[in-house]
Amino acid sequence: MxxxxxxxxxxxxxxxxxxxxxxxxLLGLASRRATRAGTRRAVPIIGAVxxxxxxxxxxxxxxxxxxxxxxxxxxxxxxPWLGMIAAFIVVLxxxxxxxxxxxxxxxxxxxxxxxxxxxWALVRGGTxxxxxxxxxxxxxxxxxxxxxxxxxxxxxxxxxxxxGAATRETGALDAETLEFRNPFSGxxxxxxxxxxxxxxxxxxxxxxxxxxxxxxxxADEDGHAHGxxxxxxxxxTVVYTLGPIGWLLEALVTAGVLGYVGRVRPSxxxxxxxxxxxxxxxxxxxxxx
Amino acid sequence: xDVTAVDRSxxxxxxxxxxxxxxxxxxxxxxxxxxxxxxxxxxxxAGVALSLTGAGAAVRLPLRTMLPLALYPALFAxxxxxxxxxxxxxxxLVVLKAVTAALAVVTLMFSTPYPQVFAPLQRVxxxxxxxxxxxxxxxxxxxxxxxxxxxxxxxxxxxLSARQPxxxxxxxxxxxxxxxxxxxxxSQREYDILYLRGYEGGLRxxxxxxxxxxxxxxxxxxxxxxxxxxxxxxxAPGLRGYAWIVTVAxxxxxxxGLLIGRRRS
Numbered sequence: 001m002x003x004x005x006x007x008x009x010x011x012x013x014x015x016x017x018x019x020x021x022x023x024x025x026l027l028g029l030a031s032r033r034a035t036r037a038g039t040r041r042a043v044p045i046i047g048a049v050x051x052x053x054x055x056x057x058x059x060x061x062x063x064x065x066x067x068x069x070x071x072x073x074x075x076x077x078x079x080p081w082l083g084m085i086a087a088f089i090v091v092l093x094x095x096x097x098x099x100x101x102x103x104x105x106x107x108x109x110x111x112x113x114x115x116x117x118x119x120w121a122l123v124r125g126g127t128x129x130x131x132x133x134x135x136x137x138x139x140x141x142x143x144x145x146x147x148x149x150x151x152x153x154x155x156x157x158x159x160x161x162x163x164g165a166a167t168r169e170t171g172a173l174d175a176e177t178l179e180f181r182n183p184f185s186g187x188x189x190x191x192x193x194x195x196x197x198x199x200x201x202x203x204x205x206x207x208x209x210x211x212x213x214x215x216x217x218x219a220d221e222d223g224h225a226h227g228x229x230x231x232x233x234x235x236x237t238v239v240y241t242l243g244p245i246g247w248l249l250e251a252l253v254t255a256g257v258l259g260y261v262g263r264v265r266p267s268x269x270x271x272x273x274x275x276x277x278x279x280x281x282x283x284x285x286x287x288x289x
Numbered sequence: 290x291d292v293t294a295v296d297r298s299x300x301x302x303x304x305x306x307x308x309x310x311x312x313x314x315x316x317x318x319x320x321x322x323x324x325x326x327x328x329x330x331x332x333x334x335a336g337v338a339l340s341l342t343g344a345g346a347a348v349r350l351p352l353r354t355m356l357p358l359a360l361y362p363a364l365f366a367x368x369x370x371x372x373x374x375x376x377x378x379x380x381x382l383v384v385l386k387a388v389t390a391a392l393a394v395v396t397l398m399f400s401t402p403y404p405q406v407f408a409p410l411q412r413v414x415x416x417x418x419x420x421x422x423x424x425x426x427x428x429x430x431x432x433x434x435x436x437x438x439x440x441x442x443x444x445x446x447x448x449l450s451a452r453q454p455x456x457x458x459x460x461x462x463x464x465x466x467x468x469x470x471x472x473x474x475x476s477q478r479e480y481d482i483l484y485l486r487g488y489e490g491g492l493r494x495x496x497x498x499x500x501x502x503x504x505x506x507x508x509x510x511x512x513x514x515x516x517x518x519x520x521x522x523x524x525a526p527g528l529r530g531y532a533w534i535v536t537v538a539x540x541x542x543x544x545x546g547l548l549i550g551r552r553r554s
Contacts, residue, residue, distance in 0.1 A: 007366050007387030009326040031415030039417055039490040040483050046417075047424025048432075048476035052469060054425070055432045058292065073469065085418055089425050096398055096406065097295065098362050098391030102322055158373055231373050238372035253462055260466035268473070 008101035011161045019106030023088065026113065030084040037082075046082050049074050050089040057094070068253045071112055072119030072143045076258065077272050083116035084109075107157060111150050118146040120272075123258065127269050135262040135269060136255040143251040151243045159232045292433060294354045298399045304348040306400035309508050310499035314397055315409060320512035321393040324519040325386050331378060332532035333522050334385035337515055339539030341392045343546030344511060349553055350399050359391040408494040420492045428475060435471055439464040 034042040056070045075083050091108040094100050100108055119142060126138035261268050299307075306314065321341070328334045345352055366387035370380035397406065403426045411419030443460045499505050518535060522528050 006369055007325075007362060007383060008322055008390040009328065009386045010369075010383055013326075027418060028415060031417045034417045035415075035490070039420070040488055041480060042417055043420045043424050043490075043492075044428075044476040044479035044483065045473075046421040047428045047479070048472040050421065050425040051428035051432045052472040054292075054429055055436050055468065056465060058433070068465070070465070077469075077473075085421055088418065089422055092410075092422070093425065093429075096394055097292070098359050098395045100362070101387070101390055102394065103326060231375060235369075235373040238368070252458070253465065256459070256462035257466045257469060260463065261469065265470065265473075 006101060006104055006158075008103045010101075011104060011107070011157070015157070015161050016103045016107060019104065019108075019110060021106070023106040023109045026084050026110075027088055030081045033081040034085060042082055042085075045078065046086050046089070049077050049082075050086045050093075053086065053090050054093055057090075068250055069115075070254070070257070071115040072123060072139065072146055072250075072254050073257055075116035075119030075121075076123050076269060078116065079120050079272050080113075080117035083120065084113045087112040087116055111153055111157075114153060115146050115150050118149060119143070122146065123269070132262050132266050132269060136259040139258040140251040140255040143254045144247045147243070147247040147250060151239055151247075155232065155236045155239060158235050292429060294351075295358070295395075295398050296403065296430065298351050298354065299402045302350070302400060304350055304400060305501065305504045306348050306350065306396070306508065308499070308501035309400075309504035311401050311405040311497055312409065313499065313505035313508050314401055315406070317508040317512035318393050318397045320509070320516045322390060324512075324516040325390040325393065327516070327523050328386065328389075328519045329382070329523055330529065330532045331381040331385050333519055333535045334382060334389055336532075336535030336537075336539030337519065338385060338389045338392060339536070340515065340542040341389065341396065343539070343542035343544070345392075345396055345546070346543070346550040347546035349550050350396065355392075355395050355399055359388060359395045362387040362391045404494045405497050408496055411494065416490045420490065423492050423494070424479065428472065428479070431475060432468060432472055436464065436468050439467055 034046070053070050053074050056068050058067070071087075074086055078086055088105075088109045091100065091105050091112060095102050095105050095108075122142035122145060123135075123139055126142060127135055130138055258269065321337075324337060325334075328337065342352070342356070345355060363384050366384045367380075370383040374380035374383055404423060407419070407422045407426070410422065414422075440461075443464055522532055522535065
């Protein structure tokens with residue numbers, strides 16, 4: 001459940017475009033931070049951890065057909081800024097393999113980057129607070145909390161999209177007016193931020209006398225069609241029912257892997273992969289490489 | 290998700306699409322994604338998906354490897370449609386949009402090597418992001434091979450078995466832990482190489498030119514036609530009753546593509 005498996009052309013254009021714009025701004029900031037820290041050091045680490053996440057996502061845990069994400073682990077290794085770049089790369093490569101839409105890459109990046117940043121903060125903070133001996137429970141609790149928060153973000157995305165406009169306007173262009181409809185034309189109410197979006201949309205449709213796409217609409221007595229909304233409550237019920245199974249599995253895997261890392265290279269839990277250059281590597285004590 | 294199969298086809302394939310310039314294929318994919326975003330009728334979406342599959346068959350792309358990858362998002366789209374779509378028609382549209390978009394990008398990736406797809410992205414992304422994309426591509430295959438070796442080793446020691454899920458999970462976690470440490474060592478080696486070569490940022494991929502102008506024109510014209518058809522049905526609600534024509538046309542495309550592909554083999 002960690003990333004949005006929503007295809008292209010389902011979310012309204014203003015939502016995925018906003019996702020792209022915020023992602024672009026954050027990527028700019030993250031790149032500046034990475035360049036300041038040293039491009040030569042940042043590029044291989046981001047590449048290796050992104051590849052690790054991609055490999056883990058492409059492999060199933062036998063026999064339950066669940067793939068892990070390792071986003072919390074990526075957070076522990078990379079921190080929030082390099083993690084932002086890794087999130088973008090992972091989502092982009094997945095989208096190029098058909099796993100998630102291209103238009104939702106921005107929103108997906110924000111969800112995964114949040115997981116990475118929260119994972120970094122919670123595990124790093126928890127390990128400092130409770131000590132490295134308790135890294136497994138800290139990692140497990142952090143993972144569950146992180147995934148619960150990002151799943152709520154996912155529900156929030158669907159809720160934002162869940163007005164009549166989003167359902168009728170599954171594409172970018174309004175068929176009747178030949179215009180990109182401005183979601184803010186009726187103020188904040190029209191995008192449902194304050195809970196009146198559907199009413200505003202129905203008013204708009206009543207004025208235009210629109211028909212709904214795909215025939216899922218119902219007509220009122222005047223013959224005006226009303227766009228059916230994405231069912232946010234049903235969606236939330238499904239993700240909050242199935243989600244915890246995934247959270248638990250991810251928590252077990254994250255706890256297991258970080259427990260292993262805590263035994264063999266504890267410095268990684270405190271300094272992350274960025275600290276590799278500053279600490280001697282195991283086996284390198286007696287010479288070069 | 291077999292990434293190596295995609296790479297193998299992109300690098301060693303020799304189809305009409307492989308001969309087209311990456312830029313033309315990227316434009317064609319953009320037009321097809323535009324069609325996916327715009328389409329609002331499941332029958333039209335089904336027609337586009339069938340036609341795309343037919344085009345892939347006609348140029349002899351490895352459909353057996355491509356189709357499972359393109360159909361994979363349908364599973365998640367189905368869950369999303371079940372959970373959120375207001376009715377079966379919108380649900381079908383959501384699933385078809387997922388499959389059609391996946392077919393478009395998978396066709397691109399099966400006929401174009403990753404670095405050539407990333408090259409235009411490098412021009413618009415910050416240098417670190419562009420370079421890290423290429424480094425991810427390099428590391429991905431090394432780690433995928435290493436993980437396959439680790440899993441095989443665990444399996445040979447009877448560590449992975451459907452009858453013992455707890456033991457299997459523990460073994461997989463240990464393999465992932467080993468892979469994590471290996472990936473960090475790999476990044477250290479890559480750092481050493483970059484240091485020795487005096488890297489200061491800016492890995493460049495030289496753009497590949499077209500070896501067949503006809504292929505460029507065909508790819509872009511085909512995508513433009515698809516977008517035009519979708520827009521026509523979108524902008525003329527009166528045509529909604531005739532959307533089945535697009536599905537039939539797509540089915541004809543598929544049959545023709547399969548015949549052409551068989552003749553060429």
